[in-house]
Amino acid sequence: MASGIKDKVAIIGMGCTRFGERWNDGPEELMVEAFQECLADAGIGKNDIQAAWLGTCFDEVMVGKSALSMSMALRLPNISVTRVENFCASGTESFRGAVYAVASGACDIALAMGVEKLKDIGYGGLPEFSTAIGMTNSLWFPNLTAPGGFAMLASGYAAKYGLDIMDVKKAMAHVSVKSHQNGAKNAKAHLRKPVTEEQVMNSPMIAFPLGLFDCCGVSDGAACAIVTTPEIAKSLGKKDIVSVKALQLALSNGTEIAYKWDGAHFATTTKASRMAYEEAGITDPKEEVSMMEVHDCFSITELVTMEDLHISERGKAPKDILDGFYDLSGKIPCQPDGGLKCFGHPIGASGLRMLYEMYNQLQGKAGERQVKDPRYGLTHNLGGFPMMNVCSIAIVGKYHA
Amino acid sequence: MVGITAYGGYIPRYRLSRMTIIQNMAWYFPVIMAVAGGEKAVANWDEDSLSMAVAAASDCMAGQDRKSLDGVLFASTTMPFADRLNAGIIAAALNAPEEGAMNADFGSCLKAGTTAAVSALQAVESGQKNNVLVAASDLRKSKMATLAEMFTGDGAAAVLFGRDNVIAEFKGSYSTSYDFIDHYKGSGKDYDYLWEERWVRDEGYGKIIPQAIQGYLKKYGASIADFHKVVYPCYFSGTHREIAKRLGIDPSRVQDNLHTVCGDTGTAHPLLMLSAALEGAKPGDKILLAGFGQGCDVLGFEATDKIKGFKPARGVAGSLAARVDLANYQKYTKFKDLIEADLGIRGEANPNTSLTALWRKRKMILGFVGAKCAKCGTPQFPPQPMCVNPDCNEVGCFEEYEFADKSGFIQMFTGDLLSPSVDPPAVYGLVDFEGGGKAFLDFTDCDLSQVKVGMPIAMSFRRRAHDRVRGFTGYFWKAVPKVQG
Numbered sequence: 001m002a003s004g005i006k007d008k009v010a011i012i013g014m015g016c017t018r019f020g021e022r023w024n025d026g027p028e029e030l031m032v033e034a035f036q037e038c039l040a041d042a043g044i045g046k047n048d049i050q051a052a053w054l055g056t057c058f059d060e061v062m063v064g065k066s067a068l069s070m071s072m073a074l075r076l077p078n079i080s081v082t083r084v085e086n087f088c089a090s091g092t093e094s095f096r097g098a099v100y101a102v103a104s105g106a107c108d109i110a111l112a113m114g115v116e117k118l119k120d121i122g123y124g125g126l127p128e129f130s131t132a133i134g135m136t137n138s139l140w141f142p143n144l145t146a147p148g149g150f151a152m153l154a155s156g157y158a159a160k161y162g163l164d165i166m167d168v169k170k171a172m173a174h175v176s177v178k179s180h181q182n183g184a185k186n187a188k189a190h191l192r193k194p195v196t197e198e199q200v201m202n203s204p205m206i207a208f209p210l211g212l213f214d215c216c217g218v219s220d221g222a223a224c225a226i227v228t229t230p231e232i233a234k235s236l237g238k239k240d241i242v243s244v245k246a247l248q249l250a251l252s253n254g255t256e257i258a259y260k261w262d263g264a265h266f267a268t269t270t271k272a273s274r275m276a277y278e279e280a281g282i283t284d285p286k287e288e289v290s291m292m293e294v295h296d297c298f299s300i301t302e303l304v305t306m307e308d309l310h311i312s313e314r315g316k317a318p319k320d321i322l323d324g325f326y327d328l329s330g331k332i333p334c335q336p337d338g339g340l341k342c343f344g345h346p347i348g349a350s351g352l353r354m355l356y357e358m359y360n361q362l363q364g365k366a367g368e369r370q371v372k373d374p375r376y377g378l379t380h381n382l383g384g385f386p387m388m389n390v391c392s393i394a395i396v397g398k399y400h401a
Numbered sequence: 402m403v404g405i406t407a408y409g410g411y412i413p414r415y416r417l418s419r420m421t422i423i424q425n426m427a428w429y430f431p432v433i434m435a436v437a438g439g440e441k442a443v444a445n446w447d448e449d450s451l452s453m454a455v456a457a458a459s460d461c462m463a464g465q466d467r468k469s470l471d472g473v474l475f476a477s478t479t480m481p482f483a484d485r486l487n488a489g490i491i492a493a494a495l496n497a498p499e500e501g502a503m504n505a506d507f508g509s510c511l512k513a514g515t516t517a518a519v520s521a522l523q524a525v526e527s528g529q530k531n532n533v534l535v536a537a538s539d540l541r542k543s544k545m546a547t548l549a550e551m552f553t554g555d556g557a558a559a560v561l562f563g564r565d566n567v568i569a570e571f572k573g574s575y576s577t578s579y580d581f582i583d584h585y586k587g588s589g590k591d592y593d594y595l596w597e598e599r600w601v602r603d604e605g606y607g608k609i610i611p612q613a614i615q616g617y618l619k620k621y622g623a624s625i626a627d628f629h630k631v632v633y634p635c636y637f638s639g640t641h642r643e644i645a646k647r648l649g650i651d652p653s654r655v656q657d658n659l660h661t662v663c664g665d666t667g668t669a670h671p672l673l674m675l676s677a678a679l680e681g682a683k684p685g686d687k688i689l690l691a692g693f694g695q696g697c698d699v700l701g702f703e704a705t706d707k708i709k710g711f712k713p714a715r716g717v718a719g720s721l722a723a724r725v726d727l728a729n730y731q732k733y734t735k736f737k738d739l740i741e742a743d744l745g746i747r748g749e750a751n752p753n754t755s756l757t758a759l760w761r762k763r764k765m766i767l768g769f770v771g772a773k774c775a776k777c778g779t780p781q782f783p784p785q786p787m788c789v790n791p792d793c794n795e796v797g798c799f800e801e802y803e804f805a806d807k808s809g810f811i812q813m814f815t816g817d818l819l820s821p822s823v824d825p826p827a828v829y830g831l832v833d834f835e836g837g838g839k840a841f842l843d844f845t846d847c848d849l850s851q852v853k854v855g856m857p858i859a860m861s862f863r864r865r866a867h868d869r870v871r872g873f874t875g876y877f878w879k880a881v882p883k884v885q886g
Binding site: 131138143145147155205206259263387 | 745746747749750752754755758759762765766779781782783785789790791812813814815816817818819820821822826827829830831838839840841842843849854855865875877
């Protein structure tokens, strides 16, 4: 019987670049910048790393295939380096590779890196992906975009709960306002201006009902983590060790898009979160989870995710959001670092960026964003589209706490 | 008995008032003001001659047994492929039989529709074929500020010819053939080149049609007075009346040339007018049909008792009634590809189409054929090796399941302004089909403001993408929300 990942692996170092339109930096510069911070934080030498994982999504327009880009950029000492890609879960996939390698005993110290250089394509939004959906799908799929795919969820959600879509949009607007408030307090965030609900509601339409301010920043950036066993962490003199409590992934199997689905929830998140709580030993997430970084690629995604994480009741997320439950001052602060919305979303880096915030919060290093006495921090990625997606969830906390 | 066993038509929903053309373009060529009345039908940006032919064929074949088709003949001067059987794409869209079928294209002349009809009838008469579908369609493209722009409209018609359940018996045909060039279109050219209209109407339509009709009457010893409806195209409405006068046809027996409501649909027009005539025909009515172009085909029909029991799914009258004003002339010129508007860098992506994948998936893509699990009965799309029902997951235990004729409901949708589209926003969403099954689909023939969750939809075969670099047109099915207006 598998015993899960809880407390088998510790994070001893993390690094994260400033996210944003890094016009003068390529993926190599971004990786090196994050790596240097991470290595200094871990207090180890580059040659202590025995295996590494790299998470990127749009390899076609960025680093190319294979993990050679990272091995060469970081001048790693001819160790195993593996590139992983799983849409927006790519960063957490990379982390999962490193964590599992350490947990298995196959190596002592491993590196997980995520990077995305999006601002090299000449147009706004994510790179066009009609060639990346598979030969057969390219014969029939609507020419959808990321905002379009998630915008559909708002219509499905409003219909399921009999809500006026403009009322749902008001709650969605608060999701963005809250993240802008938090992002303004973060020197590494891409978007640092607070906005009003009125500004969000009136922003130009991108994909009905999502306006520009319902969409996250499209950013360049990198983030990374060095992991090892708690024993080695202690032997390195680490105090306040942050350990991995749960690491779960769930992928759609076609049920939502081709069989049965209410169009108002993420089937994958609903399952992955339950598995993660069980792995972490959390029985009442609403009481035990201290803070979250969730995949707010679009405001509606965050809204619905609050229910899929079993924190807001079904149909009640709009009310909880408007009540401030997820504000920095609320019961469970969500996106204390500004989220994808304001920290930005270099896809492969995002999962590790979320962990970077949780890691800093757990160590009391989050400055004016500091959450009081956090116990568990949850991160969540949702790659793909509401009707077919990849969900990853990580829970981290103080070792043996 | 040999004759017509079913018929149908399709006129796209957009109608451009000729006054709109005049308001925009008469400054450039005032002569177009001479044809100021009425409106013309304009295909949506995702339609072409082939997709409209499928719409007309579906209209005709609703309730008919598609598995009994021996072949599909397609007539058009605006086929999307110069070398790939266009009729074969229509047959695939209808999920018609592949084995034993002979499909063929009839092109390069506006009377190709009536010529295809004669060929189909001869094949049935000879006993070689039992059921042959003729679809005729044209996507008319004319330069701005021309009389051709004023006269032409888009549309399609389809007629099924056979031996069982004949609703209009075939009463013979007569043809003339001359190299009379009222207009031509050189290979690879976008536009027709037209000769002086006075010559075209007086020496062309005005002489060739009456002479051919007289030839038919002589051949069969018939009198024009025997016919309750005489159907012939001629976009010069004055000449259209003049032809009737010359032949001694009572004006009430002349089938309207659809100029005011639709415009001349080219190759489709004789069969489209025939479909309209059949919609109003009673048992015993005799109908004379003529097609014009480098000569003239004349065909005679007589409605049987069975005509009372037949109705196309929507018919020409239904198509005409389902109209929406296209008030924006610039939109028309963009849909017709007469102007260049930027799609942005995002719109540059242009992967080629995998012909091997398309061959494997032809029924799925062209016919919108899914699968039904023989074990648990779940209809599903796309067809996959393993059943989608999580409680079943049976492997390879499927029968074909046609979604094209199923109705459904919108579960969720959006209007996407980021997606490159000729007609933004791109509206798409998830559809629940009646009887089971779900699919993620583009929507068309709707405005975002009209679309609601729960709204019923019908499926329509559309042009999905046109690869200008390689000349390949890809097709798939889209959902048409049943909006009002």
